[in-house]
Amino acid sequence: MSKYIGVQTGTALPPPVPVGKQTPIKQGIGRADTGDDLESIGTTGTKVEHNLRQPNLVSSRQQQSVKLQAPPQSYVRDDVTTLDRKFATGIWAKMCRLDEHQQTLYDHGWEYYERITLPRYKVGGGKIRLAEKGETEVQTRIYPLFDCSMSMFSDFGISVSLYFSTLLILSIILAVAAAMNVPNIMMFEGDSWSDGQQTLRSSSALGDLALIGSAYCDQTAYVECDNCDVSKFKDTRYVESATSPGTYFYLTNTCQITIDAVLVDFATVLFLFISIILMGWYQRKLAVRFDEKVQTAADYSLTVHDPCEDAIDPDEWADFFSRFGEVACITVALDNQTLVNLLCEQRRLRLEILLQLEENSSYDEKIGFLNEEELGCFEKLANGINLMKGLSLLHKELIAVQGKLWEEIEKVSKSGGYPTTKVFVTFEHEEGQRKALNALSTGLIAAWTDTSKNIPVTQRFRSKNVLKVEESKEPSATRWPEVHISTKKKYQERLLSWTLTLAVIIGAGFSVYGIEKINTIVAAGFISLYNTLIPILCSFFNSLESHASEGGAQESLYMKIAFARWTNTAIVICVITPFTATLNGVNLDVDNFVIVKSELLFQVYTVLFADVVSYPIYRILDFGGVLNKFFLAPFAKNQAVINNYFQGTAWSVAERYTDITKTMFLAFFYAAIFPTSYIFCLASLIFNFLVDRYCILRLWKSHPATGTQVATISLKFMLVSVLAHSVMSAYWWSGFPFDNLCLTLDGGEGGAASQTVQTPLGQVVTASGTYSYCDQDLLKNWKFPALPEFQGEHQWMTSEQATLVSITGIASAVFVGLIFFGFFGSGIFFSLKHLFVPAYKESGQDQNIPFSCCRGEISSHIPEYKVAGFDHPFIATSLDNLDLDLQLSWNPTKNETFHDWCLCSDEDLGDLVPKNAPRTRSKLFAQTKYYPPNEMGVYKIREIDNLTDGEDDSK
Structure with a gap:
């Protein structure tokens, strides 16, 4: 018999918090509706008794042996x-030896994965269009892997579309850059540079062969130095x-750089600079085109950031904005986050309790169900330190939450x-939104002080x-839990998150430095491992910040990951590697000395190889x-737990952008001495x-439909990569021959003669000439x-060499000025400008499609809160x-309705706010209201497609 059978009495209860109906549980468990009869819920084969006279009681979760039902939602067959x-x-x-019951649940989990998690498109209509999650009214299919065009990604949001277009455009740019550097690759591997790099060619190691065509140099000699100190050399x-x-x-080192190599590299920098600027211009045009191809709520909506605190009536706002055009929807967000x-x-705790209830268990939400004496020692300890929350601890937390609810509502x-x-505010037509933004937009100072000469009293x-x-x-990019956070608190949170990020970056740098002293290969492996962990750490730090939109959060995350990855890959490698190990390293053998791979170039190759192979x-x-x-699944x-395992892998467009810009930054940073990095x-x-x-x-979860913020800032980071290319090229050319030795007397007439030096390890023939120490x-x-x-x-x-260094050095300074003042300086300028003048500027053409005619293709701003463990917000x-079918972008699954996901229900509020007091509730x-159009003209999907884009994108 189960130990969860007792009923604890004498429990101190908070003020009465009747729960009403049981929690509307998704994912196969379903919800037990109030009524005199008993209702089987979900497809798990379990039953929950619900007694109207004892609305808080859930008892007798008994396993049924009846045949499991088919999925209750009727999908169009696929x-x-x-x-x-x-x-x-x-x-x-079969290998797992699942019985019929387990196989049915497992298959329903895969059905959930394909119907809810993975993106699907609507069959028919000539175009591939993204279907709503759980779409049942029309036939849908999983997106094909090969038979689809790039334009389909516009349905996933502008940020995703721009990401894939960026990959294609950058691939073309890098292919040209690699072709331009073929002469340098051939020069470095030729006889004129280092005797054909025979040491690398004779090696069977992949790392050695990959350095062929780099500035690796094995032409060396030992020389005499008058003022050299061994402490300054390895x-x-x-x-x-x-x-x-x-x-x-x-x-x-006896290798000397030539003018041809420098000119090729300099031409490549100019090409990359111009190409990425043109790519940014093209992406802005592309973003407008993507926006015009798909009608979204952003095309019809505007946000008021400083409303009157007591203006909660949607009708008042609709009356105000109706002067600019027909209003379709109004959402008034409140500071009700607590x-x-x-x-x-409360919903989450009820779900956890329900999932942990065993057979023949009794549970009363107001009283409890466990005697503490019946818990084992381990369970008591785990409950006490919150290591593993059992039913007893979950019940206590639920009672505490309900007590806080009572206090919050009273307050x-x-x-x-x-x-x-x-x-x-959502308008019925795009024209209404544009008129309102043109008429009401003003400088930030005027909005803060409510003083503007350009805004008449009638438009205030x-x-x-x-x-x-x-x-x-x-709407999908709006972060509703954070829309109310003040600007001051946001900056405080950003300061904390950036402090933690910088601490991790510095700590990783010192770690790599210490590991490199022991083993270079291990250090490179640590860099690769750290690059994998960076997104996890930065995501955690970024979660400490509040952002009103997902785009802002992704932009902040992008900057953290980019700085961390750039520092960890290119910059740390450069800092920790000795200057004299740039072109080669030396391993002394018992009979002679042997030149081995460059420590610097080998580490660069290792990280680039990981980017090409390991990470994908x-x-x-x-x-x-x-x-x-x-x-696990x-x-x-039960079905609820199984569905949780089929949620898909979380991902971030910001992390994906940083991955490609990190590779670009590393390749550009060392491209002058490692031109094959373009190929990598x-x-x-x-x-x-x-x-x-x-x-x-x-594989991945659906991504919020964010805008162009990440793509815009990514463009700036790409330009910084080109800037790093230009600056570092000047330093690489100035550093040759990377040995910190300057010739003071050659071996000509009257000069120092060649000599043979007897070393402890063998005979070493030195070059002629006398050298002095110089820091290169x-x-x-x-x-x-x-x-x-x-x-x-x-x-x-x-x-x-001095002439070439002068040219590249001056050019690098010019690039610094152009990139900083042209892009970062312009950002500062426009930020100051927007304090006094409006920032709004129309983008794209009005598609002349009413909002209400985009049913099944659009949504609006409805406050939605995502909670881990639940299918829908x-x-x-x-x-x-x-109008839920029009305004929400998802459909309830199984036997549920949208009301099962509403937090305003009796089930959530109970007697805290009586149902007969709607004004109090x-x-x-948040106050939301939909205003049906005066004249409804409903377009079919194909007609909307023809209006947005006449081309057939199904191919």
Whole structure:
């Protein structure tokens, strides 16, 4: 018999918090409706008794042996399915020895994965159009992997469309850059550079062969140095004479750079700079075209950021904005986050309790069900430290949450309601939105102070408030839990998250430095591992920030990941690697000395190779998803848990952008001395395109339809990569021959003669001439730009090299000015400008399609709150005045309705706010209202497609 059978008595209860009906549980468990009869719920084979006289009681979760029902939702049949599902429900299910009951649940989980998680398109209509999740009215299919065009990604949001278009455009740019650098690759591997790099060619190691065509140099000799100190050189860069103890000879590199290599590299920098600027211009045009191809709520909506706090009536806002055009929807958001969080937490706790209830268990939400004495020692300890929450602890948390709900509602009732924070206005026509934005947009100072000469009294809300308005973000990109956060608190959160990010970056840099002292290959492996962990760490730090839109959150996340990855890959490698190990390294053998691979170039190759091979393979193998779908889901105890394992792998467009810009930055940073890095970068872009295309269609969760913020900031980071290319090229050319030795006396007439030095390890023949120590590293000496004037007393540059360094150094300074003032400076300028003048500017053409005619293709701003463990978001507003089929982008599954996901129900509020007091309830939640159009002209899907784009994009 189960131990969860007792009823604990004498429990101190908070004020009465009747729960009414049981929680509307999704994912196969369903909800028990109030009534005298008993209702079987879901497809798990379980039953929940619900007694109207004891509305809080759930008892006798008894396992039924009846045949399981088919999925209750009627989908239009689709014979197309994934290979994963066929294997899992066939061969794999037999290998796992699943019984009929488990197989049915497992198959329903795959059905959920294909119908809800994976993107599907509507069959027919001539165009591939994204279907709503759970679409049942028309036939839908999983997106094809090969027979589809690039234009289909416009349905996934502008950010996703721009990401894939960026990959294609950058691939073309990198292919041209790689072709331009073929002469340099051939020069470095030719006989004129380092005797054909025979040391690399004779090696069988992939890492050695990959360095062929780089600036690797194995032409060296030992020379005498008058003022050299061995402490300034690595032990592999000098030897002690066996015949003259205390006499040291130092290794010099005899490879010298030529003008042709510098000119090719300089031309490549110019090409990359111009190409990426043109790509940015093209992407802006492309974003407008993507926006025009798909009608979204952002085309019809605007957001009021500074409404009057007591203006909660949608009709008042509709009356005000109707002067600009016919209003379709109004959403008045309130500062009710505490209440909504408590309601969501109540739902989550009820779900966890329901999932943990065992057979023959009794549970009363007001009293409890467990005796603490019946818990084992481990369970008591786990409950006490919150390591593993059992039923007893979950029940206590639920009672505490309900007590806080009571207190919150009491507080709000006394204060008269929540204040208004934002208002979302959706017009029936795009023209209405544009008229309103053109008429009401003003400088930020005027909006803050409610003083503007350009906004007449008739266009001020309540004749006083100069509204701060802007075009709305997409509904799916709105972060409703954070729309009410003040600007001051947002900046405080950003300061904290960036402090943590910088601490991790610095800590990783010191870690790599310490590991590199032990083993170079291990250090490179740590860099690759850290690059994999960076998105996880930065995502956690970014979660500490509040953003009103997903686009803003993605932009902030992008900057954190980009800085961390750039620092960890290119910059840390450069800092920790000794300057004299740039072109080669030395390994002393018992008989002679042998030149081995460059420490610097080898680490660069290792990271680039990981970008090309390791990371794409890691994503496509999807270890977390495989574990959930093939090892955990088959043995889950009910449908709700199984469906949780089929949610798909979370991903971020910001992380994907940083992945490609990180590879670009690393390749450009070392391109002058490692021109084959262009080929590695090109291969990485192509593999990323193919792998990410597969992942978004078969493995990943749906991504919020964010805008162009990440693409815009990514363009700036790409230009910074080109800037790094230009600046570092000047330093690389100035550093040759990377040995910190300057010739002071050659071996000509009257000069130093060649000599043979007896070393402890064998005979070493030295070159003629006398050398002096000179620090050739202008970068670490903080000299900018790299110019020959900074050489100091000892000159190591040849006259030709000095001329080339002057050209590239001055050019790098010019690039710094152009990129900083042209892009970052312009951002500062426009930010100051918008304090005084409006920032709004029309983009794209009015498609002349009414909002109400986009049914099934659009949504509007309805407050929705996503909670882990639930299929759909909870709706934090009354559904009485909404057109749910038009305004929501998802459909309830199984036996549920939208009301089961509404937090305004009796089930959530109980007797806290009586149902016969609707005015009181209205003050607790956002006010939303849909206004049907005066003249409804309904277009068919094909007609809308023809209006947005006459071309057939199905191919």
